[in-house]
Amino acid sequence: MSTSTVRGQAIGSLLRPDHLVSAQAAFRSGRMSTADFKTVEDRAVDEALRLQEAAGLDVVNDGEMRRTSFMDHLLATVPGALGHEAPIEADSESGGAYAVDNPIAVVEPIVAGRNIGVEEYVYLRGRTRRPVKVTVPSPLMLYGFWSAERSTPVYPDPFDLFGAWTALLRSQIEELVALGCTRVQIDAPDMAVLVDEDQRQQREALGISVERTLTEGCELIDSLAATPGVSVSLHLCKGNFRSMWAASGGYDWLAKRVFAGTPHVDTYLLEFDDERSGDFAPLAALPEDKRITLGLVSTKRDELESLDALLARVDEAAQYVDRERIGVSPQCGFASVAAGANRVGPAMQAAKLFRVAELAAELQS
Template structure:
């Protein structure tokens, strides 16, 4: 299946089922073994796969059931390089609380670590005949871990840190490709948040240039997309935690710059679930050989969008880019951070995935 024929897909994370939430709580309390919590992850991954297949999605993943965050590829790499402040309390999906380390800054060079995508891909590979994608965080997500005062001994320039992470991520993608994985999605809230003026101001206050973030960031992402044999898509996310968002603004500032500077990216997955995303006019800059996946179905609202309203929105988008290059999806994951799952029910989640496939079929 070529990129151009992928009409419907989920973005990444799905709500973790109750049995998995309970198993992780039991494991943390020391009442079950690592093998038992792993079995719960296996069961949840298959359930996520079967839901996507039943809905009729073209591309599937494991719902990120083995992760606590969409950034686990990153977090598995940098812990030894981080300095922490006092632990903080966070809420979990079961309504309880747990203690987490609060990472402050990178203080040492980052080093290679376990490639969690390998387990995700290999486990699904023998259980479905549909294309499988593995999601990974953008290399620039480390911007939140760099400090002008405390990181300079290891990384005088934050973009040296981003380049190191890019090299590690490229090695992970190459390892996946060697196993037969042909689809990778890069999740880039680091780029998408820049649509918001306040987010741009905050980034500059960190000592990280917005202009350089776009220019150098696109170059780093494109170097990942150039991995032979792998189709790479780029998801621009504007925040996703307990049905809340972090940025508001259209793609006018970013679209052409990102499209032009990432020639090896095959498809762009864009949030378009409400007025925060602006209109579809920026899609006129989409190169002729690229496709766009419109995130029209919200993962934040516990209501299923009417099919006719979604079709009308696709019609609006088709004024700027051909229908043959339009795919559809939810706007983001349903639980990008497990403890910050969006406030919708599993039944609504399933109905929304079915609606995405129904919309694609209606096109």
Template structure:
């Protein structure tokens, strides 16, 4: 199992030149080859940034994605048009760019045909990144039940009469992706699962329950699908990321992990749990007492939502506080989420981002040597 004490979640701020290239490509003003060169350059910079920060784990920054979850829609037929708003809906709160307001889920959204893969989701990301670093490359994939948002009783029933049938096909696509990544040499894969903490809020939970699953089924069937994706791959470490929403420096829900911890911490077969703990919205460290002995809790103590500059001394204090509930040797540290869950990005500067990555690595050296 991977033993890195400093970790990253996934996305990094997209550079302005990549955002401009994306807009030009969408308008037909940039060729596919030129757009790929712009993506490649952004990935090169993202990897170099993480290496210079001293991180033992790097990602490609999710530079090739519209959103952390958009690559499934782009790689698989059956969804029709899925605008960026499909990934942004909800009651967003905070002091960031999205605004303290409700973002409506687009009308008529839903899978409309049986899923059929056109290409792999993240193989390009991994193969390119692994050739440009000697660090461990983490590949991020979405948890299958996250895509319940893209199943609609009105739009999807002809293709998928039930939510179960749709999510089973999603899980199978993701399982094949994992198998191909492992075949190509990937040793660290993460499933992003922010929808589980969203069940903590009654308003958000009502939406998910309207898909046909109650809270208990979300935890039992959802974890079963996650484990199907993870499969059995000796020598490969899996992480499982649980946060409470992250778009434009905003968040969706708050609340302790306690109602979820016993089921998820013990049920999912990932070896590393990436947990959001950057402020009081996450509650205390008490739920860590449910962590099984064969798992590591990677504590997201460094916020990606604001420019606040944490110090190694502050982070060491919080890690030692968490060690009251789980031994220090089964803890690690990371940012609480990505810096740009979608192309919108959070309200930080590149300098803020670089500082926060450095402080994660420095804290790990200070605490664990």
């Protein structure tokens, strides 16, 4: 399903304001009622919305203010996952790489959890006249929860697990569509980190075939994009935690396979904020009926990109894909995990969103 042209948008998460962080702690400890907590959440969502509207972004979301992680509704299907914080091994607290060691494994069938997107969408649609999108995690994000030693009694093959989450996620997307939602973004770091050879080796070591990820995995994602009544975009992120990343590498190894394997996806959102992203040449493989959103503005660095430099980058990309099919965004969310917000303050976050909208306006002129 195609939708109107989107030139500028945020990716998903925004920095949680202090009043929300305090309320979350109070609610978890039983010092705040559900009703009072929801009032605070609503206020945070309103603030996230007003920021995006003030910036002039074409599509808005709720900043993921009701979540602690971009994949909360996936984690709700795995017993014990929401109450567990995976240990992070990091080279640097600002600008380096990180790795996640997740000891939680799926040992019983996953079951439908809370469809948080319903609350997000229903609240937001009543607060804005702008198009609204809801973000969901890729079906393959459960790769870190499948264990060849512990998960095989219930899911003998990892793609059995991925297929089970796909079925649950499709039902969630269908529920959103029934409520009037027309835009869903699938966040797929599970796919994007495979640009890195080390990540490919690690995935194979888990017993999860990289080749099958690029074939069967793309088929699962595309089955979601084929849901009637909704336009689906695919965000290929290489990791986002306290201004660090999980993978480095250009999209030349990945783009052609993903583009070809997901024909029902309308738009691809790719990171292009620094040298880790490689050049724009892989965009030449983008099918003519698809759009690309360039993540040119970094959510990891506490400095504002110049408009002229960004426009020059767009000009580079336009050598490979028609300018009319190019949109712009930050390279990722500002706080994909609440505890791992990037080292960027609220004022710089706002400046970057305004810069995205300013850049988008230049593309239309």
